[in-house]
Amino acid sequence: MHDILLSISDLNVSYGKKAILRGASYDVRRGECLTLLGANGSGKSTSLNAICGFIKPTSGSVKLMGTELAGLDPHRIFAHGVAQVSQARDLFPDLTVEDNLRLGAMRRGSSTAAQSLATTYQRFPRLADRRKQPTRTLSGGEQQMVAIGRALMSDPLLLLLDEPSGGLSPQLCEEIAQIIDILKAEGVTLLMVEQNLNLAFRAADRFIVLRDGQAVDGGDVAAMAGDHEAIVRNIYL
Amino acid sequence: DETTGITDDSISIGVMGPFSGNASSYSKAEIGLMAYYQMINDEGGIHGRKLVAIQEDTACDPAKAIAAAKKLIHQDKVFMLQGNSCSGAAVAIKPEVVDAGLPWIVAHAVSDTISTPPSANIFHGVPTGEANGNAMAAFVLSRPDTRNVAIIEHSNDWAHSYSNPARAYLKQQGIEPVLELVMERGQTDATAQVLKLKQAKPDFIIGALYEAETAIFLRDMKKYGLDTPVMGTAGTDLENTLKRVGDLDTVKNYFVVHPYVDNLDGPRMKKWADMIHKYYPDEELTNFSYIAIGSGVALVEALKSIGPDLDRAKLIAALDAIKDLDTGILSSPITWSADERRGVQGSAVAGFVDGKPTVLEAWQTPYQ
Amino acid sequence: MTSLLTVDHLGVHFSGLKALDDVSFSLEAGQVRAVIGPNGAGKTTLFNAISGYVRPTHGSVRLNGAEIAHSSPHSISARGLRRTFQNGGLFPALTVLENVMTGLHMQTEGNFIQILFGLRQARQAERDAAAKARRLLKLMKMDQMADIPASELSGGQQRIVEIIRTVASEPPLLLLDEPAVGLSPIARAQMMEIIKRLSGENGVGILLIEHAVELVMAAADRILVMAAGMRIAEGTPAEIRNDKTVLEAYLGHA
Amino acid sequence: MHTPAESRTAPRWIFWLLPILALAIPLATNPYTQFIINAMLIYTLVTLGFSVVIGNLGQLAFANTAFFGIGAYASAMAGNALGLPWLLTVPLAGLAGAAGGFLASAAALRGIRLYYLAIVTLAFGELMRWFYTHAGALTGGTDGLALDRGDIFGLQLNSDTVQFYIFLLLTTLLVAGTVNLLRSRLGRAIVAVRENEIATASLGIATSRIIVTAFVWSGFVVGIAGAMFALHTGRVFPESFGLTQLIINFAMVLVGGLGSVIGAVLGAVALTALPEYVRAFPGMEEIFFGVIVMVVLLVMPKGLASLLRRVSPIFHETHHRD
């Protein structure tokens, strides 16, 4: 038996009358990186948003180590150690890079925050150069770094990543993969949505496929390695 | 129809006033009028008929007033109209009332244009702007050595209905105002105005300002050490102004148009105050509270004279027959005729004498 | 013969920072030119300078021989340049169809009077535009979504619609800023298909920023590599793949 | 679940059904109710013009009460000074309102937006009102300016019924024009500017022209409503175009449904009728107004028009949805 961190069962989410998730169920194991795959509009972002409370599920449960998260407000879920890097990034455009990052650690004590800040700059040296610049003036990739950095600043237990590779150059994708490895080693659990299969399979341990609002398929990444063609056919068609 | 709105035991009267909005303090006039109706009704009515007021809000807004008038005339089908504060609203409904032909006694709005030139069915039952303006100017000039007069007012029809006739009167006497100032509603500081007045050194100031602005103006005059006498309108009274500013020193040189026979807390007004309080126990009494009652007295007088067989033409004729009616409340009598429908041609003034509000006929000359 | 687009010694400085430094190249009709480079290399800045959203500090941009370096965005786009935005430029309250139809605004006939009185010409033009927009949506399998507001699309779907809107008017010159971000592999392939078709069949000149190197290699005729605001290499995909500096600066891990 | 666009909007004949049915209204009214219904037609235009700018174009411009006053005074002044019959003052009032709209759009193009635009346009209206008050020779000052209503083709213009038919015609035409405008590419571009001005420009659309178009049309429609108002009340006063009027118009837009044509009609009708019902409770009007608007905003944030949309898809409007 693996140690389950997050357990999602029979999750239903809809926008108005439009049902997006219909009874999706899957588990996320402690310390792993699980990737959600699926076509555009299959409900991947919706899943992440439902976990962190941005959308209230109509039914079903989201349990973090036995604690029911479904129905809680986002800030409560955040307090349980769930952070998200959203697809639209949602930075504070007129605040500087440093302020954006520091705000990520606002819920924690300031002494540890200072250290996290140093770590973040270490991970993304480019941000150190840009620390006094308002984030709206950053390039797309730089903004993505801030978004990831800000989420890490809160020292999450579970990190939700919505397309972390979006807009990042190949080297940075590789760096993200390395960061994910480090985080896993530190005991952070990751639930990732990724269309960049290179990164998805490089960084993840397992994957889950979303289709028609359900988790239909999944498996070990290792088993699938090297067979992208088949995966693409399976998942997206 | 000539008998629309009357039954064997009732006469319905449309009473329009600003019951809402930022001029709603005027509607105290209509409250006073309706209290008077109720007193008459309690005394048995007139020839067995009770006066039934149908109240309508104008909010002092012309369009709303027209709607109110049309409603009263065409939907509620009242016999006659009495009331109306706010000149603009009254002027706006005039064409409608003229067309409809029912008797209308204007009981508060002062603009002369409502009743001049005379229309067959419109009667003015309060001192009009001209009467008030003349009273103000005459009082100002009755003070020995008044040479220089300044005017301070709001830029609205209400203020102009006082200040323009006063200007005209002064001009007749060969006097041009030395200074004309504006203080708009809602202004809470009169420094600029008072400093200009200090420079111009008028002997008397005519002030057409509402309650709050009057108090602010007087307060700032005091603050900057200006003690020129100020002649105010019937829109304010001495008692409440004193209450607002808090000390007699600030208001001791303030005079108001006071169209009544006695000061507000004087013995001859007490009966009217008691009457209003009987029917409207919570009503705070101000200058406005009594202003429409005189025209009510005139109406009752006319209705009584007609006898039980009432119609609109008879009422109009009976109102025109009223001459020199002492209403017991207005300082000047009411006289109506087919070619002069401004029934009240004069007004007294009030000021503090020995710290007590006193009705005056001229500078330092008490009324009667 | 003048080129479709000629960029000459173009530079953009932000209070001391040289976001774009002396870049020159040209683009012919029917050509696909990719711009690649690390994050913050100045690629988007290059697009902004060409399309009039930032004022170049120096240099010139010519569209069909005419200088456009200091023109307003709409007048540049009115001359036939269309671009996408890296951070989303859809109209959320409009439906998918209406978003695409807005891309056809300039092609839709009907003057103010015809529109006001609802005359036949104007109404016919509307119908034609709607029909064309639907055809385009179908190409990317988005026709099912035509009548829902763009705000209700997923991230990837938004990107697809923005691209369709941008290419709808078949402009002579297209600037696509990371069009493939967030697209599923299948959608990516479809999009590349469309890009190739536009340049091949319709002779559209395309400037393409993209980090997905396999796409770039497959689609581009020529590649411009940038780093730190400067051009570091230029050539065919094959040349770039083997370029030492490029390998060091960018492709290292791809 | 999503029906195609063509069937989502009403067929054209439905539009004309309402005014045709309305022709019979005077059979069932007295001068008072007719007067109120006429006011509803006037406020439909005011609300519609306002809604195009704040709802569709998304600019927080509060100049519409100013356009209303400009139209009303243009009509009254042209009648007084030039002796024009009322009917001929209508296009003049429309043009004067449109000129006001142009001025307001100039502020927006100058980069004055959002709350800045709100107060600049509000200032514009208050300055106009100051002008009406203090330019007595032209405007009649605080006593207002009376209209010589006269007649057209022998029909007395002071009749509420005659006014009704004229107003119905004008309102129908202007609403139809606005619907056509909003359904066209221009209407789409107006919304596009609201949603993302930068992206709109990237499609070759001259956003400044679109902004001017929306403002000028709004001014034109409201200016004509002003001329109607002048006829309706027979006398124009500066006080009719103040802040209270502005707030009521503003409420009409939102109670009906922001940016919706049907909403403009519903909002105007509802909030013109409301004070008449409240007459039964003297002194309570402000409370009623405040509470009812709050309740509508809470219960139907998309306004009364959203109720109709729930009833049938034919009430869906292009570029406007829940």
Add this chain to the structure above:
Amino acid sequence: MLMQLSIAGISQGAIYALIALSLTVIYRSTTIVSFGHGDFVMAGAFLAYILVIGLGFAFLPAGLLAIAAMFAIGIVFSRGLIRPIRGGPHIGLALMSISFGFALRGIARLVWGREVLPMPRVFDVDPIFVGSIIITGDAIFTIGIVAVLLAAFFILLHLTDIGKMVQAVYQSERGARLIGIDVSRFHDFSWGTGAALGAVGGVLIAPVSFLHPDLGASFLIKGFAAMTLGGFGSLGGSVIGGLLLGLAEQYAGAYLNTALIDITAYLLIILVLLIRPRGLFGRKVVIKV
């Protein structure tokens, strides 16, 4: 005369600044301009009045209680009326506050009738004479309070993490949620604070303006104008805007024409915004494409 006018202008301006400051506090965290704020001001003053005249409280505790009560009303308003429509158009939120204000004003008219009531002074201090120049106790007190509040909010918003949070919520609500801020409660709190500041204004203004249901309306416009002059969201800007406006009104009245006092604000605004479309201290928002 110039000196005296300037003193009067500054003390008037301090009142405008106070209103502008309370509008700014709400705006900075909610992006909403509370157009019903004039009536919050009025309500605060009336509450103080009831406590003093009706219940016999001393002025200071009455004022503090009124401020606390308005804080509570602000929170209730935010929770009950703003929160449910938060996702809708901004204009709806503005109308909500206007309507709430209308209702408050209607209630005041209904309960206190149609009078203009005198309001007791905050501190009955004798005016100070500097040569021939007079400075009243009210003026000193108002200016002092504005200075203290400005300093307090400046420290809070510019030098603490709360200030950063306020900016974060303003710039991206989703972003704020992502970093664990309870945005709704944050908004409630801001409304409460804004309403309480409005009540401070009311308590200070009413002795000067007298007490009546419409007392807030004109101050709202002036406060809004001051805020615009200074530039939206700028604390210092709103105070400077208020003072400028107060001075301009006095000068225009004394040296040009008293009929201009009422429209000075509008003239000034049009003039300033035509030159600087974002006010004196408002930053130009650069939009990244």
